[in-house]
Amino acid sequence: MSRPLILVLGDQLSHDLPSLREAPPEAVIALCEVAEEGRYVPHHPQKIALILAAMRHFAADLRDRGLRVHYSALDDPDNAQTLLDEAERLARLYECDEIRAVRPGEWRLWQAMGERAHAALPWRLMEDDRFYATPEDFAAWEKGRKSPRLEYFYREMRRRTGLLMEGDEPAGGRWNYDHDNREPLPERLEVPAPPRHRRDDVTREVMTLVEEHFGDHFGDLAGFHWPVTRRQALADLRHFLAELLPDFGRWQDAISDEAPFLFHSRLSAALNLGLLSPREACEGAEREYREGRAPLNSVEGFIRQILGWREYVRGLYWTRMPDYKRANALDANRGLPAFYWSGATELRCLRRAIEMTRDNAYAHHIQRLMVTGNFALLCDVAPSALCDWYLAVYADACEWVELPNTLGMVLHGDGGLMGSKPYCASGKYIDRMSDHCRHCRFDPKRVVGDDACPLNSLYWRFLETHRDALSGNHRMKLIYGSLDRMSDDKRAAMRAQAEAFLAGLETEPAYGRGVHRAGYHDASRDEPSDERETC
Ligand code: FAD
Ligand code: DLZ
Numbered sequence: 001m002s003r004p005l006i007l008v009l010g011d012q013l014s015h016d017l018p019s020l021r022e023a024p025p026e027a028v029i030a031l032c033e034v035a036e037e038g039r040y041v042p043h044h045p046q047k048i049a050l051i052l053a054a055m056r057h058f059a060a061d062l063r064d065r066g067l068r069v070h071y072s073a074l075d076d077p078d079n080a081q082t083l084l085d086e087a088e089r090l091a092r093l094y095e096c097d098e099i100r101a102v103r104p105g106e107w108r109l110w111q112a113m114g115e116r117a118h119a120a121l122p123w124r125l126m127e128d129d130r131f132y133a134t135p136e137d138f139a140a141w142e143k144g145r146k147s148p149r150l151e152y153f154y155r156e157m158r159r160r161t162g163l164l165m166e167g168d169e170p171a172g173g174r175w176n177y178d179h180d181n182r183e184p185l186p187e188r189l190e191v192p193a194p195p196r197h198r199r200d201d202v203t204r205e206v207m208t209l210v211e212e213h214f215g216d217h218f219g220d221l222a223g224f225h226w227p228v229t230r231r232q233a234l235a236d237l238r239h240f241l242a243e244l245l246p247d248f249g250r251w252q253d254a255i256s257d258e259a260p261f262l263f264h265s266r267l268s269a270a271l272n273l274g275l276l277s278p279r280e281a282c283e284g285a286e287r288e289y290r291e292g293r294a295p296l297n298s299v300e301g302f303i304r305q306i307l308g309w310r311e312y313v314r315g316l317y318w319t320r321m322p323d324y325k326r327a328n329a330l331d332a333n334r335g336l337p338a339f340y341w342s343g344a345t346e347l348r349c350l351r352r353a354i355e356m357t358r359d360n361a362y363a364h365h366i367q368r369l370m371v372t373g374n375f376a377l378l379c380d381v382a383p384s385a386l387c388d389w390y391l392a393v394y395a396d397a398c399e400w401v402e403l404p405n406t407l408g409m410v411l412h413g414d415g416g417l418m419g420s421k422p423y424c425a426s427g428k429y430i431d432r433m434s435d436h437c438r439h440c441r442f443d444p445k446r447v448v449g450d451d452a453c454p455l456n457s458l459y460w461r462f463l464e465t466h467r468d469a470l471s472g473n474h475r476m477k478l479i480y481g482s483l484d485r486m487s488d489d490k491r492a493a494m495r496a497q498a499e500a501f502l503a504g505l506e507t508e509p510a511y512g513r514g515v516h517r518a519g520y521h522d523a524s525r526d527e528p529s530d531e532r533e534t535c
Contacts, residue, residue: 002024002026002097002098003024003026003027003028003094003095003096003097004023004024004027004028004096004097004098004099004100004124005027005028005029005030005087005090005091005094005096005098005099005100006019006020006023006027006028006029006030006099006100006101007030007032007083007087007099007100007101008020008029008030008031008058008102009083009101009102009104009105009109010031010037010051010052010054010055010273011051011104011105011272011273011274011398012102012104012128012274013054013055013058013273013274013275014130014274014275014277015061015062015065016130016277017102017128017130017274018102018126018127018128018129019100019101019102019126020062022126023067026068027067027068027100028068028069028070028090028094028096029062029067029068029069029070030069030070030071030072030086030087030090031055031058031059031069031070031071031072032071032072032079032083032086032087032090033052033055033071033072033073033074033079034072034074034079034080034081034082034083034086035074035081035213036081036082036083037083038074038213038214039214041388041391041392042214042216042217042218042392043214043217043391043392043397044217044218044219044357044361044392044393044394044395045210045211045214045215045217045219045220045221046219046220046221046223046224046226046360046361046395047219047269047361047392047393047394047395047397048210048214048217049203049206049207049210049221049224049226050224050226050228050269050273050361050395051273052074052206052209052210053202053203053206053207053228054228054229054273054275055071056071056202056206057202057228057229058229059071060202061229061230070090070093070094072086072090074209074213075209083109084109084112084113084116087099087101088121091121092121096121097121098121098122098123098124099121099122099123099124100123100124100125100126101113101123101124101125101126102125102126102127102128103125103126103127103128105272105398105399105400105401106398106399106400107317107321107322107325107399108399110125111322113125130274130277130278131278131311131314132157132160132161132278132279132307132311133157133311133314133315135314135315135318135319137315138153138311138312138314138315138316138318138319139315139319141153141156141315142315142319147416147417148312148315148316148417149420150308150309150312150418151175151176151308153308153311153312153315154175154176154304154307154308154309154312155170155175157307157308157311158170158175158307161282161307163282163283163286163303163307164286164289164296164299164300164303171289171296171300172296172300176300176304177249177296177297177300177301178301178304180249180250180297181249181250181252181253181297181298181301182252182253183250183251183253183254184253184254184432184433184434185251185254185255185256185433185434185435189251189254189256189259189262191259191261191262191263192239192243192244194225194236194239194261194266195232195235195236195239196225197225197226197227197228197232197235199224202228203224203228207221207224217392218341218358218392218393219357219358219361219393220358220359223359223360225360226269226270226361226395227269227270227275229275230275230276232275233267233270233275233276234276236265236266236267236270237265237267237270237276237280237281237284240265240266240267241284241285241287241288241294242293244263244264244265245263245265245285245288245294245298245299245302246288246293246294246295246298247263247298248263248264248265248294248298248301248302249295249297249298249299249300249301249302250263250297250298251263252264252301252365252366253366253433254366254433254434255349255364255366255367255370255371255430255433255434255436256434256435257348257352257434257435257436257439258435260356260359260360260362260363260364261360261362261364262364264364264365265281265302266362267281268396269395269396271306271310271396272396272398272401278306278307278310278311281302281306282302282303282306282307285299285302285303286299286303305365310401313400313401313404313405313408313418314400314401316404316408316414316417316418317399317400317401317403317404318400320414320417324403324404324407324408324414325384325387325403325407327383327407327413327414327415328382328383328413329412329413329414329415329416329469330380330411330412330413330422330466330469332377332380332381332382332383332411332413333380333382334379334380334381334382334385334502334507335381335382335385335507335508335509336376336381336382336385336386336388336389336507336508337375337376337379337381337505337506337507338506338507338508339351339354339506340354340372340389342354343355343358346440346441346442347375347440347442347453347454347455348436348437348439348440348441348442349371349430349434349436349437349440350371350372350375352436353367353368353371353372354372357372357393357394361393361394361395362394362395362396363394366433368390368394368405368410369405369409369410369423370423370425370429370430370433371430373386373406373409373410373411373423374410374423374424374425374429374455375455375458376410376411377410377411377412377422377423377424377462378424378455378458378459378461378462379458379502379505380462380465381411381507383406383407383411383413385508386406386407386410386411387402387403387406387407390402390405390406391403404417404418405418409423410423416473420473420475421470421473421475421476422470424459424462424463425455425459426444426453426455426456426459426460427442427444427445427453427454427455427456427459428444428445428456430444430453430455431444431445437453440453442454444456447460447494447497448493448494448497449497452497454497454498454501456494457494457495457497457498457501458498458501458502460483460491460494460495460498461494461495461498461499463476463479463480463483464483464491464495467480
């Protein structure tokens with residue numbers, strides 16, 4: 001009789017995981033805490049605590065359902081400390097004849113598992129059907145298109161799921177309400193406080209373990225606030241739908257010096273770990289609209305992030321790895337600025353984004369894209385260096401979603417697959433969307449001089465440096481026109497200002513640089529936009 005070992009990874013904590021749905025009664029289910037997963041990048045202690053606490057609670061749930069579970073704790077003396085070795089050790093221990101695993105969230109594991117498919121103890125890999133689209137669905141959608149675009153993929157997903165549809169037409173007559181979702185931060189904004197979850201003995205024990213083993217990593221554990229069970233994740237979803245969703249759209253792009261979460265859902269970690277399904281989040285949001293409790297711009301904006309962006313980045317990741325990780329279309333080779341690990345910078349926007357990241361293992365999308373991301377883009381930080389940072393510091397970070405966002409959306413390293421133009425911005429953008437500048441020693445209106453915001457000269461330097469790659473893009477024509485109308489003296493002064501700033505910027509060595517340049521292509525003509533207005 002066949003007895004499989006079913007390996008459930010730390011971001012597969014769903015009872016409807018295909019391998020669990022199809023588990024025969026004699027199966028042994030394994031969850032393994034291993035040092036290697038905690039250290040391949042220096043994950044934020046809150047991220048590690050979240051994953052290990054959620055794994056321990058999930059294992060207890062499986063046992064309560066009568067399933068046979070082996071849980072390898074990090075301190076177990078026999079623990080092989082890598083996922084594959086530990087699974088194989090357990091398979092031998094329980095005399096299993098195969099190991100089953102669902103597609104993991106990272107190529108490195110998928111590839112390593114695939115290589116063992118025909119070993120004496122074979123690995124059988126299963127598709128992860130908890131997403132709206134499989135990589136195969138994405139490839140089929142993309143077939144015959146000149147270049148994939150989020151907006152068309154998203155429309156197709158709306159049609160396919162019926163979400164926010166009235167027959168064949170989008171609810172309200174438009175597919176996209178992004179233009180209503182760009183209000184800058186107002187003078188005063190009351191933000192409902194997020195739910196505080198009880199830390200039970202299991203969570204407290206994990207936090208002690210993480211402090212002991214990973215206390216040297218960037219990030220504070222003290223403010224741990226993540227949901228570690230499905231029940232807690234559902235409480236977060238209910239809180240979002242009732243208290244935050246109605247205002248989600250309006251303030252989606254705003255940035256606050258004080259409030260780290262604003263009206264964002266904070267659901268990404270629970271979604272990525274499997275504690276919540278994307279379907280229940282989208283269907284819950286649609287219900288709020290249908291029953292008149294939330295406006296369409298908010299609900300459409302939220303659903304687009306999950307049904308659109310989340311699925312789109314996953315499709316790009318799986319259809320383009322492993323080459324995608326090496327792409328570096330703008331040939332960016334600077335190391336990571338050292339202050340990304342400390343927040344020690346005079347640029348207030350960056351300091352606050354990094355401090356919030358340290359305290360919460362969270363920054364909202366616009367902070368990731370337009371603050372830490374934009375600065376790295378303007379400074380030509382190497383994709384590999386920046387990607388490792390993003391993968392380490394956010395509780396929701398998994399490579400399938402982090403990589404396209406960082407390498408593609410932020411650094412334009414994929415030559416235009418994630419966004420048809422770089423999201424580059426000067427200090428003016430930060431001043432318009434946030435209240436940071438009024439606490440900053442730099443002046444967002446000045447480009448040169450001691451108190452000029454460094455983002456301004458860096459912005460113009462970036463455009464000059466990458467003129468060959470970017471000036472042919474019709475969406476960049478206006479801004480290159482402004483650059484070209486400047487006098488030679490002004491351009492020289494701005495460039496000198498930017499170069500002096502870069503010369504004083506302390507960076508880490510740019511290890512593991514991107515090794516090839518993806519060809520640049522302008523796929524932006526005549527397409528609808530889902531992009532932030534930058535300047
Ligand atoms: P909300 O603003 O409330 O959005 C709702 C949900 O939509 C999110 O929970 C998330 O599941 C989804 N979503 C929103 N934007 C995106 C996006 N661009 N791509 C994919 N899904 C999206 N998201 C991750 O889940 N993991 C990552 O590792 C990650 N890395 C990122 C790195 C960079 C450089 C950037 C610019 C974005 C990254 N994102 C990542 C996307 C996005 O920033 C986060 O999903 C979001 O900030 C999570 O907070 P939230 O749950 O409050 O999101
Ligand atoms: C991120 C992480 C950490 C820190 N630790 C573990 C672990 O001990 N065991 C485990 O199964 N998963 C862990 N994870 C999540 C994995 O890194 C993740 O499953 C893979 O990267 C695939 O997405």
